[in-house]
Amino acid sequence: xxxxxxxxxxxxxxxxxxxxxxxxxxxxxxxxxxxxxxxxxxxxxxxxxxxxxxxxxxxxxxxxxxxxxxxxxxxxxxxxxxxxxxxxxxxxxxxxxxxxxxxxxxxxxxxxxxxxxxxxxxxxxxxxxxxxxxxxxxxxxxxxxxxxxxxxxxxxxxxxxxxxxxxxxxxxxxxxxxxxxxxxxxxxxxxxxxxxxxxxxxxxxxxxxxxxxxxxxxxxxxxxxxxxxxxxxxxxxxxxxxxxxxxxxxxxxxxxxxxxxxxxxxxxxxxxxxxxxxxxxxxxxxxxxxxxxxxxxxxxxxxxxxxxxxxxxxxxxxxxxxxxxxxxxxxxxxxxxxxxxxxxxxxxxxxxxxxxxxxxxxxxxxxxxxxxxxxxxxxxxxxxxxxxxxxxxxxxxxxxxxxxxxxxxxxxxxxxxxxxxxxxxxxxxxxxxxxxxxxxxxx
Numbered sequence: 001x002x003x004x005x006x007x008x009x010x011x012x013x014x015x016x017x018x019x020x021x022x023x024x025x026x027x028x029x030x031x032x033x034x035x036x037x038x039x040x041x042x043x044x045x046x047x048x049x050x051x052x053x054x055x056x057x058x059x060x061x062x063x064x065x066x067x068x069x070x071x072x073x074x075x076x077x078x079x080x081x082x083x084x085x086x087x088x089x090x091x092x093x094x095x096x097x098x099x100x101x102x103x104x105x106x107x108x109x110x111x112x113x114x115x116x117x118x119x120x121x122x123x124x125x126x127x128x129x130x131x132x133x134x135x136x137x138x139x140x141x142x143x144x145x146x147x148x149x150x151x152x153x154x155x156x157x158x159x160x161x162x163x164x165x166x167x168x169x170x171x172x173x174x175x176x177x178x179x180x181x182x183x184x185x186x187x188x189x190x191x192x193x194x195x196x197x198x199x200x201x202x203x204x205x206x207x208x209x210x211x212x213x214x215x216x217x218x219x220x221x222x223x224x225x226x227x228x229x230x231x232x233x234x235x236x237x238x239x240x241x242x243x244x245x246x247x248x249x250x251x252x253x254x255x256x257x258x259x260x261x262x263x264x265x266x267x268x269x270x271x272x273x274x275x276x277x278x279x280x281x282x283x284x285x286x287x288x289x290x291x292x293x294x295x296x297x298x299x300x301x302x303x304x305x306x307x308x309x310x311x312x313x314x315x316x317x318x319x320x321x322x323x324x325x326x327x328x329x330x331x332x333x334x335x336x337x338x339x340x341x342x343x344x345x346x347x348x349x350x351x352x353x354x355x356x357x358x359x360x361x362x363x364x365x366x367x368x369x370x371x372x373x374x375x376x377x378x379x380x381x382x383x384x385x386x387x388x389x390x391x392x393x394x395x396x397x398x399x400x401x402x403x404x405x406x407x408x409x410x411x412x413x414x415x416x417x418x419x420x421x422x423x424x425x426x427x428x429x430x431x432x433x434x435x436x437x438x439x440x441x442x443x
Contacts, residue, residue, distance in 0.1 A: 026428060026429055026430060026431075027048055027049055027050040027429050027430055028044075028048060028049050028050070028062045028063065028326050028429045028430050029049075029050045029052060029058060029060050029061050029062050029063075029079075029430065030044055030049055030050065030051045030052065030058075030061065030062065030063050030064075030065060030322070031052050031056075031058035031061035031063070031064050031065070032051065032052065032053045032054075032064070032065045032066065033064070033065070033066035033067070033069035033071070033075070034066055034067040034068055034069050034086075035067075036053070036065050036066075036067065036086060036315050036318075037086070037308075037311045037312045037314070037315035037316070039312040039315060039316060040065075040086065040311075040312060040314070040315020040316040040317075040318060040319045041053075041065075041315065041319065043316055043319035043320055043323065044319055044323065048327075048429045049429075058077075059077060060077065060079050061077055061079060061080055062079055062080065062081050062082075062326065062430055062433075063080060063081055063082045063083065063084070063322045063325075063326060064076065064080060064082075064083045064084070065083075065084050065086060065315070065318055065319065065322065066083070066084075066085060066086070066092075066093075067085070067086045067087060067314075068087075068092060069092065070092045071083070071092060071093045071094065072094075073094060073097060076098070076101070076103070078435060078437065078442055079433070080103060081103065081325070081326060081421075081423065081433060082103060082104050082105075082106065082322055082325050082326065083098060083103060083104070083105045083106065084105075084106040084107070084108075084318035084319075084321055084322050085105070085106065085107045085108070085318065086108060086111075086311070086314040086315045086317075086318045087107065087108060087111070087112060087305055087314055088107050088108065088109050088110075088111075088112065089107070089262075090105055090107050090335050091232075093105055095335060095336050096336075098336065099336045099337075099386075099387065099388055101420070102355040102388075102420030102421040102435070104325065104331055104334045104336060104337035104390075105334060105335050105336050105337075106318065106321045106322070106325075106332075106333050106334050106335070107318075107333055107334075107335055108313075108314045108317040108318050108321070108333065109174070109175060109333060110174075110175035111305075111310065111313040111314035111316075111317045112304060112305035112307075112310040112313070112314055113175035113176045113179055114179060114309070114310070115304060115305050115306070115307040115309065115310035116176045116260055116304040116305065117176055117179040117180045117183060119260055119285075119300075119303060119304055120176070120180050120227050120258055120260060121180070121183060121184070121187075123256075123258040123260070123283040123298075124163050124168070124184075124225050124256065124258065125163065126283060126298055127225070127256035127258070127281045127283050127298070128160045128161050128162070128163055128256070129158070129160035129161075130158040130159070130160050131158075132298055133158055134155075134158040137154065137157070137158070138151070141154070163184075163187060163188075163189055163224075163225070164187060164188035164189065165188060165189070165190070166189055166190070166224040166225065167189065167190040167191070167192065167222060167223045167224050167225070168180075168181070168184045168189045168190070168191050168192075168223065168224070168225045168226075168227065169192055169193065169194075169219040169220050169223035169225070169226045169227070170184075170191065170192070170193040170194075170219075170227050170229065171193070171194055171195075171216055171219060171220075171226065171227065171228050171229060171230060171243075172194075172195055172228065172229035172230035172231075172261070173193050173194075173195035173198050173202050173203075173206065173229070174195070174199075174202055174229060175202070176229045176260075177193065177195065177202075177227070177229035178202045178205040178206055179205070180227055180229065181193055181206055181207055181210055182205060182206065182207050185207040185209065185210065189225075190211075191207055191209075191210045191211070192210065192211035192212070192213055192219055192223070193206070193210060193211070193212055193213070193219060194212070194213050194214070194215060194216050194218070194219040195230075198212075216242070216243075216247050217246065217247055217250045220247060220250050220251055220255070221250045221252075222252060223251075223252065223255060224252065224254070224255060224256065225255070225256045225258065226251070226255060226256070226257045226258065227258045227260075228243065228257070228258070228259045228260075228261045228265055228266070229260075229261055230242070230261055230265065231261070231262075232261070232262035232264050232265055239265055240264050240265070241264070241265070241266070241267040242265055243257070243259075243265055243266045243267060243270070243271070244267040244270050245267065245269075245270040245273075247270075248267070248270045248271060248273075248274045251274060251280060252280075253277075253278040253279065253280060254278065254279045254280055255280050255281075256280065256281045256282075256283065257271070257280070257281070257282050257283070258283045258284070259282070259283070259284040259286065260284065260285055260304050262286065263284065263286030263287070263288055266282075266284075266288070268288045268289070268290040268291055269290065271290075271291060272290045272291060272294065275291070275294050275296045275297065279296065280296060281296050281297070281298065282294070282296065282297045282298075283297070283298045283299075283300075284297075284298075284299060284300070285299070285300045285301060285302045285303055285304060286299075286302070287299050317333075321333055326429075327425070327429075328342075328344075328345070328351070328425070329342065329351055329353040329392045329423070329425055330342070331390060336385070336386075336388065337355075337385060337388060337390055338383035338384055338385035338388075338389075338390055339383070340381060340383045340390050340392060341381075342379060342380075342381045342392045342393075342394070343379065345394050345425070346378055346379070346394060348396065348397050348398045349378055349394040349395055349396055349397055350394070350395050350397055350406065350424055350425065350426040351392065351393070351394050351395075351424070351425040351426070352370070352392070352393050352394075352395055352409075352410075352413075352422065352423070352424055352425075353390070353391065353392050353393075353422065353423045353425065354366055354390070354391040354413060354419060354421075354422050355388065355389075355390055355391075355419070355420045355421045355422075356388075356389050356390075356391070356416075356418050356419045356420055357387060357388065357389070357418040357419075357420065358384040358385075358386065358387050358388055358389040359418045361418075362389065362416070362418045362419070363382055363389070363391065365413075365416045365417075365418075366391060366413055366416065366419070367380075369409055369412045369413045369416065370393070370395065370409055370413070372412075373408055373409045373412075375395050375396070375409060376395065376396040377393045377394070377395055377396075378393075378394045378395065378396050379393065379394050380392065380393035380394070381393075406424060410422050410424060410432075410434055411434065411441055414434045414435065414436050414441060415436055415439075415441060419436055420435065420436060421433070421434065421435040421436070422434050422435075
């Protein structure tokens with residue numbers, strides 16, 4: 001929706017944008033790292049977006065999409081408004097620094113949940129039926145020309161158990177945990193789970209007969225299988241080594257622990273002691289020095305999201321999230337900014353967004369600067385998260401020529417102490433962005 005408003009500063013002010021010959025005016029430039037699914041990239045419509053992949057020059061990128069690339073600050077030009085990770089984890093992105101720079105970092109929770117859930121179900125079977133040992137044995141026999149002769153005779157060496165009727169403990173009941181619990185019940189298992197932060201949305205997806213308990217130790221006690229599905233959080237009160245000696249001491253002797261969340265969640269010393277003492281198993285896609293070659297351990301490559309469907313879903317979600325932010329100022333699924341959604345911009349308005357430090361007086365200074373230019377706010381929302389605040393307001397344009405006022409008010413607000421960046425959204429892609437860089441006005 002365009003109002004006919006012109007807010008762009010002179011092109012001579014754009015010298016800090018990099019190579020202008022490489023910039024397509026009137027389009028958002030998207031830089032990708034890694035091989036991002038074409039299905040997701042197709043969400044960026046060519047009439048509004050210029051997508052740069054691989055080694056393509058992207059000195060003026062407005063947003064970044066990536067998978068596993070370890071992002072450095074040098075990868076992020078001053079023009080970048082947002083970053084999206086095609087996956088749930090963001091440990092390859094310097095999130096605290098991006099927050100200081102006023103850049104929201106998005107992830108894609110749930111996009112790879114089905115792929116990981118299927119891997120957990122596979123792990124239960126691997127931990128029950130000695131499938132890996134059997135495959136290796138048959139390859140060895142085959143190399144000796146004995147496979148056909150021994151295929152029936154040697155099956156007794158690889159006896160196992162069925163998962164039907166067994167108990168699964170699910171630690172963490174978010175997207176993956178809830179799906180795992182539901183499908184495990186469908187396989188005839190008894191399911192119990194623990195999640196102190198269980199959301200209403202996730203709770204509604206749980207099996208009706210599932211037992212919810214109040215601690216990890218209660219969940220793992222008596223369980224035949226244990227699935228960890230919680231985020232890794234460093235520091236005091238975090239989840240580093242949360243599956244430690246106290247929790248492991250409550251494991252059944254033959255319990256199978258499945259960890260497709262993060263290797264650091266498990267105390268390797270405690271787990272090794274458990275594996276040494278009996279027939280319990282550890283199955284994960286995170287190799288640990290003490291555990292990777294243990295006879296009771298099965299370590300896989302990091303396959304959780306390695307399906308075409310998961311890669312397509314994550315890239316599509318990331319692209320939609322970036323589009324919604326660039327085009328509407330909406331924040332959803334950010335790991336460092338507050339969720340913020342203002343209703344659709346009314347006709348005859350421009351949308352003004354402000355990223356600022358969450359300090360007293362900042363909001364008042366912003367609204368004062370707008371009113372001092374004779375501008376009227378039609379609707380507004382202000383949310384904060386930690387040290388950052390995000391403001392979205394729609395400003396009436398019907399009584400203004402739309403040139404001087406918006407340039408002036410943007411510069412005035414951008415240079416307010418504590419403000420990091422501002423953006424005017426009025427229908428022309430890629431324009432209307434300004435930053436306060438160490439007291440210098442960058443546009």
